[in-house]
Amino acid sequence: MPQTLLAFLAMMIAALSAINQYTAQLQSFEAAYRSEFELMANAVVLEEIEIIDLTTNFSALGALDGEERTRSFEVGSVSVEFDLSISVIYVTESGVLSLDPTPQREVAISATHSRFTTPLVTHKRIIV
Amino acid sequence: MQLLLDNIASVLIASTVLLVVVATSLNTQRSAVEASVAYAAKKQTLTTADFLEADLLLIGNGTGGTIDTTIVNETGQTTEFSFWRQDDTGEAMLVSYTMTPSTSKVIDGQTVQLYQLNRSENGVAAGSGSSTLSDFTITMLRSDGLLAASKAEARLLRVRAVNVYPFGDPDNMNMFRSYWGITVRPPNLET
Numbered sequence: 001m002p003q004t005l006l007a008f009l010a011m012m013i014a015a016l017s018a019i020n021q022y023t024a025q026l027q028s029f030e031a032a033y034r035s036e037f038e039l040m041a042n043a044v045v046l047e048e049i050e051i052i053d054l055t056t057n058f059s060a061l062g063a064l065d066g067e068e069r070t071r072s073f074e075v076g077s078v079s080v081e082f083d084l085s086i087s088v089i090y091v092t093e094s095g096v097l098s099l100d101p102t103p104q105r106e107v108a109i110s111a112t113h114s115r116f117t118t119p120l121v122t123h124k125r126i127i128v
Numbered sequence: 129m130q131l132l133l134d135n136i137a138s139v140l141i142a143s144t145v146l147l148v149v150v151a152t153s154l155n156t157q158r159s160a161v162e163a164s165v166a167y168a169a170k171k172q173t174l175t176t177a178d179f180l181e182a183d184l185l186l187i188g189n190g191t192g193g194t195i196d197t198t199i200v201n202e203t204g205q206t207t208e209f210s211f212w213r214q215d216d217t218g219e220a221m222l223v224s225y226t227m228t229p230s231t232s233k234v235i236d237g238q239t240v241q242l243y244q245l246n247r248s249e250n251g252v253a254a255g256s257g258s259s260t261l262s263d264f265t266i267t268m269l270r271s272d273g274l275l276a277a278s279k280a281e282a283r284l285l286r287v288r289a290v291n292v293y294p295f296g297d298p299d300n301m302n303m304f305r306s307y308w309g310i311t312v313r314p315p316n317l318e319t
Binding site: 003014017021032035040043047054075078 | 134137138141144145148149151155156159163166170204262263265271273283284286303306307308309310311313
């Protein structure tokens with residue numbers, strides 16, 4: 001009987017060790033996978049900020065607040081779609097939120113992907 | 129009989145435990161190697177990317193010319209992108225990024241052509257990037273993000289690259305490519 005219990009214990013330890021290793025491997029893979037998506041989202045968001053900066057005049061920026069857009073990262077045969085959320089707020093010269101209109105606005109764009117629950121990247125730019 | 133059964137049971141249990149431990153150990157090693165390869169590839173990609181971004185932002189800096197040549201091959205890869213900028217002495221120089229086929233790799237049963245990114249200044253080799261790029265494009269965009277029909281229309285440059293991991297066996301790895309992209313807005317394209 002004691003040897004049966006010892007054998008059972010040995011198998012339990014081996015199984016737990018294997019599960020632990022497998023979980024760590026999954027977490028590592030998930031982190032690497034997410035970092036690839038973050039780089040792609042980064043490219044898409046930065047491009048969108050540049051386009052807004054180039055094409056939208058200061059007074060029209062407010063209309064973008066709360067807008068949702070879909071943009072794709074495309075290279076070769078790969079195309080990954082991201083959902084972008086735009087927020088526009090007035091900020092002071094030092095970049096602090098202002099409830100009253102100021103000569104500068106902060107445009108923030110967040111990118112999300114259906115594969116991940118939290119936003120991948122958020123970029124902000126102050127436009128004068 | 130009881131002794132025989134006990135021996136058989138102990139051998140079976142010992143073998144099972146040993147197998148699990150060996151498999152776990154091998155898996156750990158494989159995972160560590162994969163993480164190291166991924167890190168090396170990512171670092172290589174980002175190092176090239178940082179340099180390229182800083183270089184592209186200087187298009188037309190201190191010179192009359194801006195974008196000189198863009199050549200795209202039949203698979204959509206940018207095989208040459210040349211532009212003018214100032215060198216350290218204040219003289220205009222022509223910087224060229226060219227892609228030349230390096231080797232090929234079988235990934236997911238398909239042979240993928242890889243390229244070497246080369247950089248030259250006035251026709252003289254001046255640095256090079258990754259030699260395992262499977263995709264590399266520099267696309268000229270108008271200010272509204274649509275494709276520019278000519279160099280004169282270009283306000284933004286969209287760069288996209290895919291770097292295939294330089295080491296490892298694609299069949300035994302979860303990931304085998306590193307993606308990167310950026311859109312730069314060289315100040316001298318706006319004038």
